[in-house]
Amino acid sequence: MDLEKILEVTGLSVSFNGKPVLSDISFTVYNEKITVILGGSGSGKTTILKHILGLYPVEPGKISLLGRDIATLDEDEQKRLYLKMGVFYQKGGLLSSLTVGENVALPLEQHTNLPDEIIKEIALQKLSLVNLKDTYHMYPSQLSGGMLKRAALARAIVMDPQMLFCDEPGSGLDPVSLASLDKLITDLKEQLQMSVVMVTHEVSSILRIADRIIFLEDQKVIFEGTISDALASDKESIINFFNKSKGH
Amino acid sequence: METGAIKNNSSQNQHTYKLEGNTLYLYNSLDFARSGYFVNDMLKRLKNYKSPELIINLAGLAEIDSAGVTAIFYLKRKISAKNIEVRITEASDSVYKKLELFGPDKAKTSFKRDKTTFLEFLGTKLHFFFRFYITEFILLTADVFYWSFHDLFSPKSRRKGEVSNQAVLIGVNATLIVVVMMFIIGLVIALQSSAQLRNFGANIFVVDLTVIAMMAQMGPLITAILVAGRSGSAIAAEIATMKVTAELDALKTMGLNPIRFIVVPKMYGCLCTIPFLTILANVAGIAGGMLAAYLFLDIAPEVFINRMGHSIYNKDIMTGVIKSLVYGSIIVLTGSFFGFRVKEGAEGVGKSTTVAVVVSISLIILADSILGLVFYA
Numbered sequence: 001m002d003l004e005k006i007l008e009v010t011g012l013s014v015s016f017n018g019k020p021v022l023s024d025i026s027f028t029v030y031n032e033k034i035t036v037i038l039g040g041s042g043s044g045k046t047t048i049l050k051h052i053l054g055l056y057p058v059e060p061g062k063i064s065l066l067g068r069d070i071a072t073l074d075e076d077e078q079k080r081l082y083l084k085m086g087v088f089y090q091k092g093g094l095l096s097s098l099t100v101g102e103n104v105a106l107p108l109e110q111h112t113n114l115p116d117e118i119i120k121e122i123a124l125q126k127l128s129l130v131n132l133k134d135t136y137h138m139y140p141s142q143l144s145g146g147m148l149k150r151a152a153l154a155r156a157i158v159m160d161p162q163m164l165f166c167d168e169p170g171s172g173l174d175p176v177s178l179a180s181l182d183k184l185i186t187d188l189k190e191q192l193q194m195s196v197v198m199v200t201h202e203v204s205s206i207l208r209i210a211d212r213i214i215f216l217e218d219q220k221v222i223f224e225g226t227i228s229d230a231l232a233s234d235k236e237s238i239i240n241f242f243n244k245s246k247g248h
Numbered sequence: 249m250e251t252g253a254i255k256n257n258s259s260q261n262q263h264t265y266k267l268e269g270n271t272l273y274l275y276n277s278l279d280f281a282r283s284g285y286f287v288n289d290m291l292k293r294l295k296n297y298k299s300p301e302l303i304i305n306l307a308g309l310a311e312i313d314s315a316g317v318t319a320i321f322y323l324k325r326k327i328s329a330k331n332i333e334v335r336i337t338e339a340s341d342s343v344y345k346k347l348e349l350f351g352p353d354k355a356k357t358s359f360k361r362d363k364t365t366f367l368e369f370l371g372t373k374l375h376f377f378f379r380f381y382i383t384e385f386i387l388l389t390a391d392v393f394y395w396s397f398h399d400l401f402s403p404k405s406r407r408k409g410e411v412s413n414q415a416v417l418i419g420v421n422a423t424l425i426v427v428v429m430m431f432i433i434g435l436v437i438a439l440q441s442s443a444q445l446r447n448f449g450a451n452i453f454v455v456d457l458t459v460i461a462m463m464a465q466m467g468p469l470i471t472a473i474l475v476a477g478r479s480g481s482a483i484a485a486e487i488a489t490m491k492v493t494a495e496l497d498a499l500k501t502m503g504l505n506p507i508r509f510i511v512v513p514k515m516y517g518c519l520c521t522i523p524f525l526t527i528l529a530n531v532a533g534i535a536g537g538m539l540a541a542y543l544f545l546d547i548a549p550e551v552f553i554n555r556m557g558h559s560i561y562n563k564d565i566m567t568g569v570i571k572s573l574v575y576g577s578i579i580v581l582t583g584s585f586f587g588f589r590v591k592e593g594a595e596g597v598g599k600s601t602t603v604a605v606v607v608s609i610s611l612i613i614l615a616d617s618i619l620g621l622v623f624y625a
């Protein structure tokens with residue numbers, strides 16, 4: 001059993017312009033699991049992710065990634081930490097001025113001194129993992145929504161990260177594409193031995209891939225635990241969440 | 249006693265409300281079409297209302313919508329403010345539901361703004377201006393220059409070809425417009441002064457005039473304004489779009505510094521090309537002057553060029569170059585500043601683009617006058 005903690009959030013509170021969004025939330029993410037952060041629209045899921053990624057200052061509260069308090073890292077240490085994380089943004093986040101191939105190759109180009117040919121080869125490998133081998137020379141604007149998501153996924157995993165963060169990877173996909181994206185993520189997780197932290201609303205997706213669940217409501221974490229515990233939970237909002245989506 | 253009527257286009261003047269003693273009766277319906285008139289009229293009539301109590305009786309009211317509900321509660325608030333107790337009574341079930349739905353409990357937020365005096369207002373604005381604009385602009389400037397110097401010696405930090413790419417976009421592609429504009433400006437300046445100079449028989453001085461005007465002032469200034477219009481906006485739009493589409497976040501979490509990755513190559517590209525662009529502009533402006541001198545003052549090009557030797561000073565050429573470097577930095581910095589400051593949303597992108605151009609042109613003119621004082625006073 002390897003319940004090694006890789007991410008620990010303690011007492012995080014966030015408010016924007018005096019309006020509280022998260023108050024005093026704490027949770028833990030374990031190694032090689034897929035952890036899903038759940039909650040209604042505007043409940044602060046993206047906000048949590050951005051704090052974990054160090055895009056906003058953590059105040060008050062503490063976030064430890066791989067055993068390090070992220071507030072105490074200097075620029076270099078933070079950069080090294082970033083190299084162990086892959087991020088998949090809600091809005092895609094591919095640079096529109098570069099081709100898909102260049103986008104995927106970018107982290108390698110910037111952080112390694114591998115020769116260009118090897119970089120290209122690695123980028124192609126990752127693109128073929130997500131079935132996008134032929135898009136190397138295309139620009140992001142030329143891809144469909146589902147392809148864009150897969151391309152963003154390819155870039156997120158190009159450095160073989162230890163952790164993968166996904167913000168609503170499935171939003172806007174049809175059920176078939178969604179299922180294949182989920183399969184892709186679980187496969188990649190197995191192949192690259194990653195831990196995955198994922199924000200999503202898609203119940204079908206959650207039932208398919210989640211190991212653990214963190215449920216946000218009214219600025220708080222109201223449930224944290226395994227998916228089977230969640231399904232057995234007697235909390236009204238959790239029951240509602242799973243039932244509502246099952247029924248329709 | 250008094251009866252309100254709706255003045256609408258329909259022929260029948262429906263009575264929809266009636267003030268009797270301390271009771272206001274509402275009839276039929278109160279909706280988007282009628283509420284405005286109702287509120288304005290009632291406020292006028294209740295101005296001198298003296299009784300300690302007002303009852304709004306909804307018994308006759310069959311239909312109401314959100315505008316009607318809001319109007320009633322608005323009236324209630326206004327009248328309560330005069331220490332008159334207002335009660336709303338006898339609403340039917342359907343009307344009551346609407347009152348519940350759109351009533352003030354739903355929208356708890358108070359729309360009342362704190363009254364601030366003018367000085368207070370000015371103070372907060374100024375504080376905000378200094379706190380956010382000036383300091384952040386200075387911080388950005390420091391950051392950009394730091395990395396620009398730092399990365400001169402570590403070419404690995406940029407993408408291959410990015411600097412030349414930017415040099416083409418910002419500098420080379422602006423050549424045609426700059427040259428054409430400056431030629432016309434040179435021509436017009438020489439033309440307009442030729443009439444005056446002819447009066448004094450000082451025709452030949454048109455050479456000095458054009459050369460000095462172009463080299464020291466017009467060349468750098470017009471070039472910078474044109475580049476600001478072309479590229480200042482493009483820089484702001486590019487960075488703002490990247491921010492809105494999370495590309496900047498993505499860069500950061502890939503361990504890349506957006507300033508080094510995006511702004512520094514633009515800075516290099518701009519600073520490498522804008523002095524040459526300025527020199528080209530000078531040449532074009534002088535050529536325009538030469539043409540005007542030939543056409544209107546009968547000064548042959550050979551004579552013009554001969555005379556030019558006496559009026560060109562190294563100092564003018566150098567100040568032109570220095571000015572152009574300053575303006576180039578201003579263009580890139582303001583473009584980036586407003587790009588990074590953008591608020592979420594596509595509308596924000598357009599706004600920051602416009603502001604970037606306006607501010608960079610203003611700053612260029614400001615810098616022009618300061619540099620003019622420094623070099624020539």
Ligand SMILES: Nc1ncnc2c1ncn2[C@@H]1O[C@H](COP(=O)(O)OP(=O)(O)OP(=O)(O)O)[C@@H](O)[C@H]1O
Pocket residue numbers: 016017021039040041042043044045046047048
């Ligand atoms: N930069 C910001 N400035 C001000 N308010 C913000 C900012 N970012 C987020 N918020 C507010 O914080 C709240 C949570 O936003 P967040 O994006 O985290 O929601 P979410 O749970 O990801 O929602 P969704 O499922 O719709 O993506 C929202 O009310 C939002 O308005």
Ligand SMILES: [Mg+2]
Pocket residue numbers: 045046047090167
């Ligand atoms: Mg979100």
